[in-house]
Amino acid sequence: MDTLTVLSIIISSSLFAAAPLIFTALGGVFSERSGVVNIGLEGLMIIGAFTAIVFNLTFASTFGAATPWVALIAAMLVGGLLSLLHAVASITFRADQVVSGVAINFLALGVSLFLVKMLYDKGQTDIIKENFKKVDIPVLSDIPVIGRLIFSNISYPAIVAIALAFVSWYVLFKTPFGLRLRAVGEHPMAADTMGVNVTKMRYIAVFISGLLGGLGGGVYAQSISLDFSHATITGQGFMALAAMIFGKWHPLGAMGAAIFFGFAQSLSIVGSSIPFLEDIPAVYLLIAPYVLTILALAGFIGRADAPKASGTPYIKGSR
Amino acid sequence: MSKRFSNIAVPVVSVLLGLIAGAIIMLISGYNPINGYAALWNGAFGDTFYLGETLRQMTPYIFAGLAVAFAFRTGLFNIGVEGQLLVGWLAAVWVGVAFDLPKVIHLPLSLLAAAAAGALWGFIPGFLKARLHVHEVIVTIMMNYIALHVTNHLIRNVISDQADATEAVKETASLKSPFFESVTDYSSLHNGIYLGLIVAIIMWFILEKTTLGYELRSVGFSQHASQYAGMNVNRNIVLSMVISGAFAGLGGAMEGLGTFGNAFLHSGFSGVGFDGIAVALLGGNAAIGVVLASLLFGALKVGALNMPIESGVPNELVEIVIALIIFFVASSYMIKWLLSRFKKEEK
Numbered sequence: 001m002d003t004l005t006v007l008s009i010i011i012s013s014s015l016f017a018a019a020p021l022i023f024t025a026l027g028g029v030f031s032e033r034s035g036v037v038n039i040g041l042e043g044l045m046i047i048g049a050f051t052a053i054v055f056n057l058t059f060a061s062t063f064g065a066a067t068p069w070v071a072l073i074a075a076m077l078v079g080g081l082l083s084l085l086h087a088v089a090s091i092t093f094r095a096d097q098v099v100s101g102v103a104i105n106f107l108a109l110g111v112s113l114f115l116v117k118m119l120y121d122k123g124q125t126d127i128i129k130e131n132f133k134k135v136d137i138p139v140l141s142d143i144p145v146i147g148r149l150i151f152s153n154i155s156y157p158a159i160v161a162i163a164l165a166f167v168s169w170y171v172l173f174k175t176p177f178g179l180r181l182r183a184v185g186e187h188p189m190a191a192d193t194m195g196v197n198v199t200k201m202r203y204i205a206v207f208i209s210g211l212l213g214g215l216g217g218g219v220y221a222q223s224i225s226l227d228f229s230h231a232t233i234t235g236q237g238f239m240a241l242a243a244m245i246f247g248k249w250h251p252l253g254a255m256g257a258a259i260f261f262g263f264a265q266s267l268s269i270v271g272s273s274i275p276f277l278e279d280i281p282a283v284y285l286l287i288a289p290y291v292l293t294i295l296a297l298a299g300f301i302g303r304a305d306a307p308k309a310s311g312t313p314y315i316k317g318s319r
Numbered sequence: 320m321s322k323r324f325s326n327i328a329v330p331v332v333s334v335l336l337g338l339i340a341g342a343i344i345m346l347i348s349g350y351n352p353i354n355g356y357a358a359l360w361n362g363a364f365g366d367t368f369y370l371g372e373t374l375r376q377m378t379p380y381i382f383a384g385l386a387v388a389f390a391f392r393t394g395l396f397n398i399g400v401e402g403q404l405l406v407g408w409l410a411a412v413w414v415g416v417a418f419d420l421p422k423v424i425h426l427p428l429s430l431l432a433a434a435a436a437g438a439l440w441g442f443i444p445g446f447l448k449a450r451l452h453v454h455e456v457i458v459t460i461m462m463n464y465i466a467l468h469v470t471n472h473l474i475r476n477v478i479s480d481q482a483d484a485t486e487a488v489k490e491t492a493s494l495k496s497p498f499f500e501s502v503t504d505y506s507s508l509h510n511g512i513y514l515g516l517i518v519a520i521i522m523w524f525i526l527e528k529t530t531l532g533y534e535l536r537s538v539g540f541s542q543h544a545s546q547y548a549g550m551n552v553n554r555n556i557v558l559s560m561v562i563s564g565a566f567a568g569l570g571g572a573m574e575g576l577g578t579f580g581n582a583f584l585h586s587g588f589s590g591v592g593f594d595g596i597a598v599a600l601l602g603g604n605a606a607i608g609v610v611l612a613s614l615l616f617g618a619l620k621v622g623a624l625n626m627p628i629e630s631g632v633p634n635e636l637v638e639i640v641i642a643l644i645i646f647f648v649a650s651s652y653m654i655k656w657l658l659s660r661f662k663k664e665e666k
Contacts, residue, residue: 009443039456049520066577085646086659089402089646089649092652093649093653094648094652095649095650095651095652096649098398098456099395099596099600099645099648099649100646100649100650102398102593102596102597102645103642103643104642104647105593106593106597106638106641106645107642107643107646109638109642110636110637110638110639110640110641110642111635111639113633113635113638114344114348114633114635114636114638114639117633117635118348118633148489174388195447197351220653230587231586231587234587234588235464235587238460238464241457241460242457242460242461245457261549281471281472281476282472283468283469283471286468287464287465287468287469287474290464290465291464291465291506292460293457293461294453294458294462297401297447297451297454297457297458298451298453299451299453299455301583306454318527
C-alpha cells in the first residue's frame with residue numbers, strides 16, 4: 001500500500017466517524033456558550049437516531065434516495081423538542097443542569113426503546129435501505145492529490161458538518177446574536193442590564209443544541225449503525241461533549257477535536273490493516289480520546305475554561 | 320414550609336408524578352395502566368422468588384447510590400460510579416479467581432480489592448479537581464469509558480485467553496447464600512444485601528458523627544468558608560472522591576462475587592452506576608433515603624421484566640418512569656412552588 005492510499009483511507013474513515021460528533025459537539029457549544037450545561041447530548045443523539053431510522057423505514061418508498069436527508073430534518077425537530085424539556089427544567093425551574101441532562105438521557109433511551117417495541121414488536125428495528133454512503137464528489141475529486149485525499153470516498157454529511165462548524169463560528173463570533181448568546185453565558189446579569197433577554201437567549205441556545213444533537217444522532221444512525229437498538233448510541237454524545245471541551249468551547253476547536261476523535265475511532269477499526277499501527281493493541285486506540293481529553297483538561301495541552309456562568313441558573317436580582 | 324417536610328414531600332410527590340405520567344403514557348399507547356402496574360407489583364413482590372430478585376437488584380443500587388450521595392454531600396458530582404463499579408467488579412473477581420485462601424481471608428480480600436480499585440478510579444478525578452480545578456463531571460465521564468475498555472481488554476487478554484468471560488470465582492470468595500436460595504425459591508439473592516445495609520450505616524456514621532464527615536459536609540456547603548475555618552479543602556475533596564469510589568467499587572464486587580460470580584465483556588455500561596445517580600437524588604443524598612430509593616428502583620427494574628409477560632406493556636416503560644422521577648426531583652423548585660400554592664389555598 002502506498003502512503004497516499006493509506007492516508008486517503010485514514011482521512012475518509014476519520015471524517016466518516018467524525019461527522020455525527022461534529023454536529024453534536026457544535027450543539028454543545030451553543031448550549032454551553034449560553035450558560036447551560038448539556039450532558040443530555042447523548043439523549044438528544046439517541047432520540048435523533050431513533051427518529052431518523054423510524055422515518056427512514058417508514059418513508060423510504062415515498063422519498064427514495066432523498067429519504068436520509070428528509071429523515072434528518074425529522075431527527076432535528078424531535079431533538080429540538082426534547083431539548084426544550086431540558087430548557088424548561090434547567091432555565092425556568094432552575095433544576096441542576098447536570099441532573100436534568102442525565103434525566104434527558106434516561107428519558108430518550110426509555111421513550112425510543114418503548115416506541116420501538118410498540119411499533120415493531122421487537123428490540124431493534126430493521127436495517128434501513130436508503131443510507132448515507134461514501135461517494136466521490138463530482139469535479140472536486142478530480143483535483144490531483146487533494147481530490148483523492150479529501151474529496152473522494154467521503155460522505156456528504158461530513159462536508160456539511162465541516163461547513164456548519166464555520167457557519168457556527170461566524171454566527172457566534174461575528175453577529176450580534178452570537179455576542180448576546182456568549183454574553184448571557186459569561187455574565188448574565190450584565191447582559192440583562194444591557195437589555196438582553198437572558199431566558200429567551202438560553203432557550204434559543206438549548207433549542208439549537210437539540211436540533212444539532214438530533215442531527216448528529218440521525219447522521220450516525222443513517223451512516224454508521226443503519227438500525228436502531230439499545231446499543232446504537234453508546235457514548236457518542238459524551239464523546240461529543242468531550243470534543244466540545246477539548247475544543248475549548250469554540251466551534252472550530254470542537255470540529256478539530258471531533259475529527260481527531262473520529263481519527264482515533266477509525267484507527268481502532270482500520271488500524272489492523274495499516275502497516276505500522278497493526279502492532280498497537282486496540283485498547284490504547286480505544287481509550288486515547290478519553291485520556292487525551294483528561295490531559296487537555298488538566299492543562300497539559302493548554303488551559304480550557306468553561307464559559308463563566310455555565311451551570312448556574314440565572315435568577316433575576318440575585319447577586 | 321419546613322425543610323424536613325419538603326425533604327420528604329419532594330421525593331414522594333416526584334415518584335407519584337412519575338407513576339401517574341407512566342399511567343398516562345400507557346393509556347395513550349393503548350395499554351391498561353392498572354394491569355400494567357399490577358404486573359409490575361407482582362413481578363417485584365408477587366412471591367418469594369421475585370422478592371429475592373428485587374432485593375438482589377437493590378444491593379448494587381445501595382452501593383452506587385451511596386457513592387453518588389457521598390460525593391454529593393461534599394459538593395462533588397460523581398458520574399463516574401459506573402466506571403468505578405466496573406473496575407471494582409473486575410478487581411474482586413480477579414482476586415476471587417486467582418487465589419486459594421480460607422474464606423475468612425479470601426472474601427474480605429476480594430472485597431478490599433474492589434474497594435481499592437474503585438477508590439483509585441475515584442482518586443484521579445478527585446486529585447485533578449483539588450489540584451488543577453478540573454471539573455469532576457467531565458473527568459469521571461471520561462474515566463467511565465477508560466474503565467470500560469481497560470476492563471474488557473484485561474478480561475480478554477490478561478485474565479483469560481481471548482474468552483468472553485473469566486472463570487467463576489472460587490467458593491471461598493463467593494457471596495452466594497444457600498440460606499437465601501432456600502427461602503427465596505432459588506433467586507439470585509446473596510449475602511451482599513447485609514453488606515449494603517452495613518455500609519449505609521457506616522456512611523451515615525462517617526457523615527453525621529465524625530469530624531471528617533463534618534468537614535466533608537462543610538466543604539460541600541461552602542469551600543471558601545471551610546478554607547477560612549482552617550479545613551484542608553483539597554484533602555477533603557480527594558478523600559470524598561476516594562471514599563465514593565470505594566463504595567462504587569464494592570457495588571461492583573456485589574455483581575462480581577454475588578449476582579454473576581464472574582466478570583465478562585461489556586459492550587456498553589451496566590447502567591447500575593447511572594441508576595445510582597437517580598437513587599441518590601431520590602434518596603435526598605442521605606443514607607436512609609438511599610436505601611429506600613434503592614428498594615424502589617430495584618422493585619421497578621425487576622418488576623418491569625414481568626410487565627410484557629402479564630400485561631403486554633413493554634418493560635421500557637419503567638425506564639421512562641425513572642427518567643421522569645429524576646426529572647421531577649431535579650425540578651424540585653417547581654414541586655416546592657406547587658406545594659406552597661396548595662398550602663396557601665388551604666388557608
